[in-house]
Amino acid sequence: MNFIEMITNAGGGHLLANAPALVVAIPLIAGAVAVVLGHGKLAWVWSVLIALVTFGFSLILLQSVLGGETITYAMGNWPAPLGITYHIDALNALLISLVSAMALLALLYGWPMVEREIDPKKHAMFFGTFLLCVGGLIGVAIAGDAFNVFVFLEVSSISTYVLVAMGAQKNRQALTASFNYLILGTIGATFFVIGVGLLYMATGTLNMADISRILADSEGNRVVRAAFAFIVIGLGLKTAMFPLHTWLPNAYTFSPSMIGVFLASTATKVAFYILIRFLFSVFHAGASFETAMFDFVLAPMAMVAMIVCSVQASFQSDVRRLLAYSSVAQVGYMLLGLSLGTAAGLAAGLLHMFNHALMKGALFMAVGLAGLGLGITRVNELRGLGKTMPLVAAGLTVAGLSLIGVPLTAGFISKYYLVIAVLERGWWWAVVAIVVSSVLAIFYVGRMIEAMYLQNPPTPSAAHESDPPIQVRSPVLSMAALYVLVIGSVWFFFDPSLPKGLADTAAGLLIGGGGL
Amino acid sequence: MVDFIVGHFNYWVIITLMMTGLYVIISTGNLVKKLVGLGVFQTSVFQLYITLSKVAGGRPPIFDKLPGYGTETKYGAAVDPLLGVIYSNPLPHVLILTAIVVGVSTLAVGLALVVRIREAYGSIEGDDIDEAEYKIEIASS
Incomplete structure (x- = not known):
């Protein structure tokens, strides 16, 4: 950890002490600076630099909460109930590291795609908006104040709408996808803010720890229950909880390649985190209205998502839309883990969130590279990719196997823990749903693998059938980013101790004293 | 009963506006009208x-140089133990200023998107756009 010590010593302790504020402030301010930088490549270099610094700070935070400690950072030294606090524990340190790491990888991966897909005049704006989105997502994860969560949620969402719409140069459907996302996302955020308002009405405070403390004494009155309903629906929209997921497939399909990678691995994860934070820390998991919601809404909807969206994924002809539907199904796994209401279930859900970010990021990267090299957007166009782009095809295959949950990949670990947690609760029918969904995953991942390895590449009209296929090279940096994620999704099978340890610690905190 | 209805006048207005807005978003195909619904x-x-x-019974939360101007209570209202001056809570106003800014920026992004959609599809009616997209899907598969 030489790097961390170096940063810490350089700032004489101030940087370390203010890391919670800096991890949000740096990307937000740098986003504004990036717009001024004008020249495209310069803005990219700047963004990579900022993402690296942000990642460094997130590692500092992660390191200081590894043992289950919590940090409460008072903004401007105003104490908790009046001032705004940032709250860091094992749960959101994992999230913050994930977001900043994915931002860095997406940026390293993305330059060739951005160069091709985005008008050079808009490069600076594009990277500026991207940094705003990163800052917003980290802000959602770190804020300990319910209204701040709303503001950061909107900072990240509005920049996401813009980023998705930037895909319009490639395909005009990006515009309508972005518009639908904007309408549904805003409804979701507004529902959330209604819920926060009702909570403020009932408790007189916006500090999440304070709300939790006041609500602990009671089963909650009608205002609290209404607040609960509004918040769950609002965040459900942002998490793409079935059946509130309709914005997601098109937004992922038509966004620029780099944004697809980043969104698929972070956006719904952060929303999922804040849902957990509200369900377990702010409200109390033991309250009767909450357990009823888990058993009768969340668990059934999670299983419907796992099966229905996997079926939908199997019938998609567009590769990225296939992956997007699979994302909704995977959100189902996470929500199923959460809906068990046990520490084991929650930990399994969190672990799956982490693993899914790795594999879905890798899949979108591989598909983006195939699109860059050969203009591929459809499953049947993948044919022969094993010969024309062997490394990309190998990455796609490994990440795809992880998505199915094949042993020797990280996806197996999280599904394994999920099945154990489900069985502990005695929900054998949920195990059936997991198995059915995994079998369906074999179909849709299998379609891609079959096309890549068992079919011959299309032959150019001039060439002969017997000519060896022409190999297409990919940009080195993009390949490196892809393989970081691919190796990650194998590595965390053999040594899942880091994410598993954090998930267990976080689940323990949440199920035990609420974690705030 | 009458007291209940009259006493909650604001809430009836809020519920009516909320449902009107949501209904407009769902029922209309026109993208600008959808944004109007979202605004409502x-x-x-x-x-x-x-x-x-x-x-x-609270006064506007402006300190008007009364002797002893209050201490915080649990519900955020300022109550002076001596004079009994009660102030309304200023915090939600500040919160809503932020939310208004968020709302305005969402509307701006939304309208900008509508302009771009009009350029790309030649229409801002949901049905026309759906038809155009359906044709793209059919043509490409």
Whole structure:
């Protein structure tokens, strides 16, 4: 950890002490600076630099909460109930590291795609908006104040709408996808803010720890229950909880390649985190209205998502839309883990969130590279990719196997823990749903693998059938980013101790004293 | 009963606006009208916050140099133990200023998207756009 010590010593302790504020402030301010930088490549270099610094700070935070400690950072030294606090524990340190790491990888991966897909005049704006989105997502994860969560949620969402719409140069459907996302996302955020308002009405405070403390004494009155309903629906929209997921497939399909990678691995994860934070820390998991919601809404909807969206994924002809539907199904796994209401279930859900970010990021990267090299957007166009782009095809295959949950990949670990947690609760029918969904995953991942390895590449009209296929090279940096994620999704099978340890610690905190 | 209805006048207005806004978003195919509906929906939330900031019998939360101007209570209202001056809660106003800014920026992004959609599809009616997209899907598969 030489790097961390170096940063810490350089700032004489101030940087370390203010890391919670800096991890949000740096990307937000740098986003504004990036717009001024004008020249495209310069803005990219700047963004990579900022993402690296942000990642460094997130590692500092992660390191200081590894043992289950919590940090409460008072903004401007105003104490908790009046001032705004940032709250860091094992749960959101994992999230913050994930977001900043994915931002860095997406940026390293993305330059060739951005160069091709985005008008050079808009490069600076594009990277500026991207940094705003990163800052917003980290802000959602770190804020300990319910209204701040709303503001950061909107900072990240509005920049996401813009980023998705930037895909319009490639395909005009990006515009309508972005518009639908904007309408549904805003409804979701507004529902959330209604819920926060009702909570403020009932408790007189916006500090999440304070709300939790006041609500602990009671089963909650009608205002609290209404607040609960509004918040769950609002965040459900942002998490793409079935059946509130309709914005997601098109937004992922038509966004620029780099944004697809980043969104698929972070956006719904952060929303999922804040849902957990509200369900377990702010409200109390033991309250009767909450357990009823888990058993009768969340668990059934999670299983419907796992099966229905996997079926939908199997019938998609567009590769990225296939992956997007699979994302909704995977959100189902996470929500199923959460809906068990046990520490084991929650930990399994969190672990799956982490693993899914790795594999879905890798899949979108591989598909983006195939699109860059050969203009591929459809499953049947993948044919022969094993010969024309062997490394990309190998990455796609490994990440795809992880998505199915094949042993020797990280996806197996999280599904394994999920099945154990489900069985502990005695929900054998949920195990059936997991198995059915995994079998369906074999179909849709299998379609891609079959096309890549068992079919011959299309032959150019001039060439002969017997000519060896022409190999297409990919940009080195993009390949490196892809393989970081691919190796990650194998590595965390053999040594899942880091994410598993954090998930267990976080689940323990949440199920035990609420974690705030 | 009458007291209940009259006493909650603000809430009836809020609920009406909220449902009107949501209904407009769902029922209309016109993208600009959808954004109008979204605006009405968000405005109802602003009013919810403003309503809950009112403390019964409270003065506007402006310090007017009365001797001893109050201490904080649990519910955020300032009550002076000696003079009994009650102030309304200013915090929700500040929160809603932020939410208004968020709402305006969402509307701006939304309208910008509508302009771009009009350029790309030649229409802002949901049905026309759906038809155009359906044709793209058919043509490419």
